[in-house]
Amino acid sequence: MAGEDGRDSVVVGVDGSNKARLAVRWAAERAAERSLPLHVVYGYGLVARYFATEAPVPPSVIETLLEEAQTLVESAADEATEVAPGLAVSVEAVDEPPVPALTHRSRKAALVVLGASGLGGFTGMLAGSTAVAVAAHAHAPVVVVRCGEGRTEPPSTGPIVVGMDGSSLSDRAVACAFDEAQRRSAPLVAVHAWADVEDESVLRRARMFFTNSPEEKDVRAELDAQLGDWQAKYPDVEVERVLVRDRPRRQLLDRSETAQLVVVGSRGRGGFRGLLLGSTSQALIHHAQCPVMVVRPPKGDEG
Numbered sequence: 001m002a003g004e005d006g007r008d009s010v011v012v013g014v015d016g017s018n019k020a021r022l023a024v025r026w027a028a029e030r031a032a033e034r035s036l037p038l039h040v041v042y043g044y045g046l047v048a049r050y051f052a053t054e055a056p057v058p059p060s061v062i063e064t065l066l067e068e069a070q071t072l073v074e075s076a077a078d079e080a081t082e083v084a085p086g087l088a089v090s091v092e093a094v095d096e097p098p099v100p101a102l103t104h105r106s107r108k109a110a111l112v113v114l115g116a117s118g119l120g121g122f123t124g125m126l127a128g129s130t131a132v133a134v135a136a137h138a139h140a141p142v143v144v145v146r147c148g149e150g151r152t153e154p155p156s157t158g159p160i161v162v163g164m165d166g167s168s169l170s171d172r173a174v175a176c177a178f179d180e181a182q183r184r185s186a187p188l189v190a191v192h193a194w195a196d197v198e199d200e201s202v203l204r205r206a207r208m209f210f211t212n213s214p215e216e217k218d219v220r221a222e223l224d225a226q227l228g229d230w231q232a233k234y235p236d237v238e239v240e241r242v243l244v245r246d247r248p249r250r251q252l253l254d255r256s257e258t259a260q261l262v263v264v265g266s267r268g269r270g271g272f273r274g275l276l277l278g279s280t281s282q283a284l285i286h287h288a289q290c291p292v293m294v295v296r297p298p299k300g301d302e303g
Contacts, residue, residue, distance in 0.1 A: 116144055265297075
């Protein structure tokens, strides 16, 4: 998927936090895999910091903040080249809030990478507001780098797991997942779980006790059809198909414990029109045990 449609870099957002440092290291590896430069962005939003006062910001404060911002992005660049020597890295510290800064720069990005939470997050917050908002609005796939319990680094082994539901957005997620699996010589686990309802009728609950029903055969045929073309394009990728009557987020969260990446569309087939992030993608951003890639629909097709 790298380099398509003029997308010419991997963008990583930083803020000086340890989670952002992990995101920089992960992003550097992905940029090197793609032979793309890495662009480090820090949206420090000076104006937003002083929105509650009409008093002018002292020049000395502005100068200090600019120096700190430049030091922060240069430190991130050093971290990136430590991971991937020879990687082309550019840096940018901009006086914009981080969400619009990263969303704007996602237009030309192959991938946008963020830490799970930043310095501004409340204690105990599972994922930062920046990560959630960028995943909801970006023009490129967004990866939220999560490590999981008991880890200090994101996992580098295990399968690539992709959630499927037969939708066109799901197909975009499958394409990204196959690409990631081939780049890393990793197996792909394609999960289609289709009991994503809170309350089921007596008839539907009864169906869950039977296998090979007409409904299951239809879902399996849909899964086979969606995977077929991609398996032909990526013949070296080992694929495991998982067809299960369960809630998608529960299946994907469970499988994130042994995966190195989970890939999902920003919303599922059952989501409301205009919904930017579905319940499954939000659950993964907050709770997954590995990095999560959220794939967005093409701009103009969000509804």
